[in-house]
Amino acid sequence: MQQLKMAYWKSDRFWVGKLLEHPEIMSQGETLEELEENLKDAYLSMVMEDVPEQYEVKEIVV
Numbered sequence: 001m002q003q004l005k006m007a008y009w010k011s012d013r014f015w016v017g018k019l020l021e022h023p024e025i026m027s028q029g030e031t032l033e034e035l036e037e038n039l040k041d042a043y044l045s046m047v048m049e050d051v052p053e054q055y056e057v058k059e060i061v062v
Contacts, residue, residue, distance in 0.1 A: 006039055
């Protein structure tokens with residue numbers, strides 16, 4: 001487990017936040033708890049902890 005800090009604020013409708021150690025990871029939630037879970041999920045997806053050993057890579061245009 002790793003401890004990360006999140007910066008967060010209340011917008012008109014949602015709680016919005018980002019991880020200070022990884023500012024490219026942002027999310028939102030209707031509650032602070034939902035925001036925290038969404039940031040955790042985004043972080044785990046970024047570090048590929050839930051990606052199997054065998055995976056494919058494809059370049060995309062955005």
